Amino acid sequence: MSRLNVLLIVSSLALIACGDGPAEPAPTTPDLSEKASGPACGTFADVPRDHWAYGAIEAGAEQGLWSGCAESPRRFCPDEGASRAMAAAILGSAAGLEPAPATGEVFSDVPRSHWAAGWIEAMHREGLVAGCGGGRFCPSDALTRAQLAALVTGVAGHDPATPRAAFADVPQTHWAAGWIEAARAHGIMSGCASGRFCPDAKATRAQLAAVVIAAFNIERAPLCEPDPNEFPLEPGSLAGLTIALDVGHGYTASGSFDPGAVNGRDRNVTEYLANQETARALRPMLEAAGARVTIFDYARGTPERMTLRQKGARARGNDVFISIHHNAFNGSVQGTEVLVDNTVATSPDRRLAGALQRGMMDSIWDGDGRYDRGVKSQALGVLRGAAGLVGAKVLVECYFIDHRDISRGAVPELARRSALGIARGIGAYAGR
Numbered sequence: 001m002s003r004l005n006v007l008l009i010v011s012s013l014a015l016i017a018c019g020d021g022p023a024e025p026a027p028t029t030p031d032l033s034e035k036a037s038g039p040a041c042g043t044f045a046d047v048p049r050d051h052w053a054y055g056a057i058e059a060g061a062e063q064g065l066w067s068g069c070a071e072s073p074r075r076f077c078p079d080e081g082a083s084r085a086m087a088a089a090i091l092g093s094a095a096g097l098e099p100a101p102a103t104g105e106v107f108s109d110v111p112r113s114h115w116a117a118g119w120i121e122a123m124h125r126e127g128l129v130a131g132c133g134g135g136r137f138c139p140s141d142a143l144t145r146a147q148l149a150a151l152v153t154g155v156a157g158h159d160p161a162t163p164r165a166a167f168a169d170v171p172q173t174h175w176a177a178g179w180i181e182a183a184r185a186h187g188i189m190s191g192c193a194s195g196r197f198c199p200d201a202k203a204t205r206a207q208l209a210a211v212v213i214a215a216f217n218i219e220r221a222p223l224c225e226p227d228p229n230e231f232p233l234e235p236g237s238l239a240g241l242t243i244a245l246d247v248g249h250g251y252t253a254s255g256s257f258d259p260g261a262v263n264g265r266d267r268n269v270t271e272y273l274a275n276q277e278t279a280r281a282l283r284p285m286l287e288a289a290g291a292r293v294t295i296f297d298y299a300r301g302t303p304e305r306m307t308l309r310q311k312g313a314r315a316r317g318n319d320v321f322i323s324i325h326h327n328a329f330n331g332s333v334q335g336t337e338v339l340v341d342n343t344v345a346t347s348p349d350r351r352l353a354g355a356l357q358r359g360m361m362d363s364i365w366d367g368d369g370r371y372d373r374g375v376k377s378q379a380l381g382v383l384r385g386a387a388g389l390v391g392a393k394v395l396v397e398c399y400f401i402d403h404r405d406i407s408r409g410a411v412p413e414l415a416r417r418s419a420l421g422i423a424r425g426i427g428a429y430a431g432r
């Protein structure tokens, strides 16, 4: 089956509900099996809520008219061409037909095994589609906009209208002029640009979707709100803010790789890994709010050999500098803390530290005070390196990586929660 083909599926299609994330587990034994995935909002990763056909594509998916072109992530391929077979299947379904048991004997190029054979034969039996000539249907051929207008308007029960030369490129003698006028008059299709219809242009999958929804008066789906657990800040609320994130540990000045703290039960669970995953989860949250984000990540084999102070100095010019770390002690202590330097801390540093601590306490521990280790002062080379060069600088210790309950599988979800708290903390610090 071609990946262009829209699969018809039952109407009880399970949709990803907006804002309907996994329930928050109890803080002491986090259920970390749920992992954020898929589009922030809506069903298809390539149809964001500001896509012109979002409401139509979502509505059709809800009605079971189409399910997309690919899974993981689920996609719709809105800009790819719509085929004649796809149009027949979708329109047959929208018109309430049942796919006929295919005989494979109606069109020479639509064998019984063709995915849309039942629909094409049912549509043909109802007189709603014709072949392309010579006893064939040309199921894989691209549908033109003129064909789309004629097909959809006819299947929706309208007659061709008297051509009125509404479009400069559709003369009254055009074979589809009456259908195009009917489609225009019924609000099913409009032009392609300044007074033209582009009758010979290939119809895209998004256009097919929009036209079917309009022709059958299906209500367009409302815009969903982005999941606040993925995008915690208002779009634009950090506009202009520059943020440098330092992935703690990794390649060092001595030319060796320092994994930071390591979990005693699972040596794959390292602080460096958790630092990196947290920075990567945090970046899109901040960028969605308009911030400019730089990540300093000293992955294995990084060419630079830098001291902690040099790593801190790289943040020069940023409004916010956060060195991301995870704590370790004896395998049973757990909690969150934020550190400022004990000699060069400024009041913005302390304000940022307090905001991040509050944010992470809420997002990681549901505000359970037992895990609140507070804001602390310590001698910290990476922060001293950034002193005087940035607006505010702190080091976060998100949680204890060596705790016996922390497994490799838990790291991504904890990274997401840590990032969520840090993002909210930055939002509070920036007063936006």
Ligand SMILES: [Zn+2]
Pocket (backbone or CB within 6 Å): 248, 249, 260, 261, 271, 325, 326
């Ligand atoms: Zn560390």
